[in-house]
Amino acid sequence: FSALAAEARKKMHDFGPQNFANLIWATATLGFRSDPLHADITAAALKNMDDFTAQNLAMVNWALTKLAFPAGETWRNAYRRKMM
Numbered sequence: 001f002s003a004l005a006a007e008a009r010k011k012m013h014d015f016g017p018q019n020f021a022n023l024i025w026a027t028a029t030l031g032f033r034s035d036p037l038h039a040d041i042t043a044a045a046l047k048n049m050d051d052f053t054a055q056n057l058a059m060v061n062w063a064l065t066k067l068a069f070p071a072g073e074t075w076r077n078a079y080r081r082k083m084m
Contacts, residue, residue: 001027005034012040020044021056028063038069046075049082057082 008023015023024041027034045052045060052060061079064071 001030001032002034005032005037009037009040012044015044017045017048017052017056021052021059024063025059028066031067033067033069035069038064038067042069042071042075046078049078052082054083 005027012020020041024038027037041060042064045057049057057079063069064075
């Protein structure tokens with residue numbers, strides 16, 4: 001899985017919100033935590049939050065929670081604001 005995470009990080013510039021959500025959901029479902037990959041996905045979601053649907057954001061948030069990834073207060077606050 002580490003090779004997959006490394007390759008995904010190289011190609012993230014081509015990803016859209018659904019790609020990010022699907023990728024993090026899949027890794028969480030498999031129980032695979034990659035701090036560099038998940039930090040990049042979190043940063044992309046924060047940077048482009050207006051482009052993410054509620055479902056995309058819910059998938060990202062669920063995965064971060066399942067993986068016990070320390071997304072931080074910035075993520076939590078932005079997620080709450082967007083989902084209200």
